[in-house]
Amino acid sequence: MDVSVVADSGASEAAHAPRERPGGKADANPSAEDAESEAGVHDEARRVVEAVAADEGWTDDGRREARVEAAVAALEAAHSRGSLGKSEALDELGLPEEYPVRGQDGETWWRKNVRPVLQAVGDYDSGVHGYRVDLDAGDGSDVYDPTAEF
Secondary structure, X not given: OOOOOOOOOOOOHHHHOOOEEOOOEEOOOOOHHHHHHHHHHHHHHHHHHHHHHHHHOOOOOOOHHHHHHHHHHHHHHHHHHOEEXXXXXXXXXXXXXXXXXXXXXXXXXXXXXXXXXXXXXXEEEOOOXXXXXXXXXOOOOOOOOOOOOO
């Protein structure tokens, strides 16, 4: 499934506070514009992940929020890097350790939480062995809608 998404231009209060980026890198003094852009990306990533979670039937079994946070972090990393593959997420960035989901090893974490989201909004590129993602792309006309019939 190929979908483009558009970042929400609304800034939240979190846009003005330093925020840790996926992979453990924090901006000590982000500019207001950078913080607003980052908050927009986070909000859009969260919206996309929630839509995929609803479509995939993620149940609230006490782990749903951890699964959403894991997928949001991976989607933000994919956006900031331009792409994200399994080995990058698991080994290079260590995202399963940073955003663990109870009862899931790295392979399950990738397969159940991250891959469905990246498949929904990205294109797999065998050259980089990962999904290319740009949350700023598109005009909003083909934003992921889990209620749409395919």
